Amino acid sequence: MxxxxxxxxxxxxxxxxxxxxxxxxxxxxxxxxxxxxxxxxxxxxxxxxxxxxxxxxxxxxxxxxxxxxxxxxxxxxxxxxxxxxxxxxxxxxxxxxxLLPKDPNDDKNVIVEIRAGAGGDEAALFSAELYRMYSMYAERRHWKTELVSVSENGIGGFKEAVFMITGAGAYSRMKYESGVHRVQRVPETESGGRIHTSTSTVAVMPEAEDVDVQIDMNDCRIDVMRASGNGGQCVNTTDSAVRLTHMPTGIVIYSQTEKSQLQNKEKAFRLLRSKLYDLELEKRQNAEAAERRSQIGTGDRSEKIRTYNFPQGRVTEHRIKLTLYKIDSIMDGDLDEIIDSLIAADQAAKLAKMNEV
CATH class of the missing domain: 1.20.58 (Methane Monooxygenase Hydroxylase; Chain G, domain 1)
Incomplete structure (x- = not known):
């Protein structure tokens, strides 16, 4: 050494x-x-x-x-x-x-997708709260958040939200957020006071650059249309929204948050590059399954990683068995204690693996 x-x-x-x-x-x-x-x-x-x-x-x-x-x-x-x-x-x-090998993507910006899972409207409301939590966390770290697309449910919830986070080391910290987030609380619509369990899935991808992924334009179909949902002047009155379909993979991207069609198209291609890059990363990680299992935060996206229990005011991080009784501050973007603990556990697992060799 x-x-x-x-x-x-x-x-x-x-x-x-x-x-x-x-x-x-x-x-x-x-x-x-x-x-x-x-x-x-x-x-x-x-x-x-x-x-x-x-x-x-x-x-x-x-x-x-x-x-x-x-x-x-x-x-x-x-x-x-x-x-x-x-x-x-x-x-x-x-x-x-x-001296541990550094993840080459750690310095990259990220694209985050939040999707409502089990629980209907309550899951969509929780997805909107997760988006707010990550936006506030980004603000604390002086990162920039930019919404790409959002599908609302009519009562303030998000069925799906896609956004970018731009800032130094964004992927190095946000990558630990991929997985299923579970919420336990009494929904506002519940008259009997019963606690419901709902879920949202978070996917975090490093933003790919042109050098990482080459896209053949012959593989893409671009459709333009009017944006739906809330929007400012011009957003809902012109054909500014873009739907990009990548035919070999079946990936469909919808970008509608910008006023101009050109800007939405650019965002859609940024997201497509990152999705294709993420697919390639997943293939590589699957080929190194044993190593992947030894590392915290790089597991399957179907894995339940965290529970937010509102009646008890606690957040439990299942991967490292950490429970914190400060749910309000965590939902306000105070994520550093959780992420720092995940990074420490990941480093400990890698050191242990290195010492075995």
């Missing part, structure tokens, strides 16, 4: 030298690529440098203990050595995590 870290440190220093080269600075494409590589390596390099400094502190403390006769100085050296040893243990764990 330490030979590898030394190689990384040398490469990092070479990167820094390259980035100060005027030729590289003038080549913006290369400069951006090297800057990204430098930024990706910085946390690992800083952790390794801190590890080396802590090791040096231990050597210095041992030298003091061998030479020094003054008891106060010896006591200080012992304290310094104990602190450095503790720091080394922490840094070793941090370095192991930083």
């Amino acid at each position: 330490f030979d590898r870290l030394e190689d990384i440190l040398i490469h990092f220093e070479e990167l820094q030298a390259e980035l100060s080269n005027p030729e590289v600075i003038n080549d913006q494409k290369r400069f951006r690529r090297l800057m990204k590589e430098q930024n990706d390596l910085t946390p690992l390099v800083e952790a390794y440098q801190a590890y080396k400094a802590a090791n040096q502190n231990i050597e210095d403390s041992l030298a003091i203990l061998e030479e020094e006769t003054d008891e106060d100085m010896r006591e200080l050296a012992k304290e310094e050595m104990a602190e450095s040893k503790k720091r080394i243990e922490e840094l070793e764990q941090e370095i192991k995590i930083l």
Whole structure:
């Protein structure tokens, strides 16, 4: 591991030298690529440098203990050595995590689909609340949310909602949200006060770029029509909505939230690229089924991942058996504690698998 870290440190220093080269600075494409590589390596390099400094502190403390006769100085050296040893243990764990293979999609924006499942109108109302929860979470992280299409049920619920989240590291955190979300509460329409259970399915896909997926236009059919549902000026009065059908896969995408047909078409193709990319990722993950099962958050979308129990004020994350009694703040977008715990569990599973090899 330490030979590898030394190689990384040398490469990092070479990167820094390259980035100060005027030729590289003038080549913006290369400069951006090297800057990204430098930024990706910085946390690992800083952790390794801190590890080396802590090791040096231990050597210095041992030298003091061998030479020094003054008891106060010896006591200080012992304290310094104990602190450095503790720091080394922490840094070793941090370095192991930083050395784990990084998901190449982690830095991508995401496309999220929420669909009402079992429970009729109550499931649709919960889907609308999930959309609000993710929108507020995105706001907390200074990400941008953009609605692509929505199918409403007439009482404020969403039968289906598709939206994009744009921001640094969006996929690295949002990918843990894929799966079935279950709600338990007394619906407003329930006169007997009985608790109902409903579900919504969330699918999170990394946004694909042109280089990730090539689309043959001969495989696509584009239909234009008037947008339905609520809309501002021009949205419902012109043929601005776009239905895009990808014939080889049968994927149908409906985009209606923009005023112009061109913008809706562009959004539809962005979503199609991501869906095709997601299908390819799924094939790859199925081929590596054992590895997939060992990781948190990359399971099947039919898996029940979380329960929101309103009468008890609790949210239970089933994958890691975490229960939090703060449902109101979670529904207001306070998701970091859940997602941080999922990331930690995922890293622990990967480390355990790495140690087996």
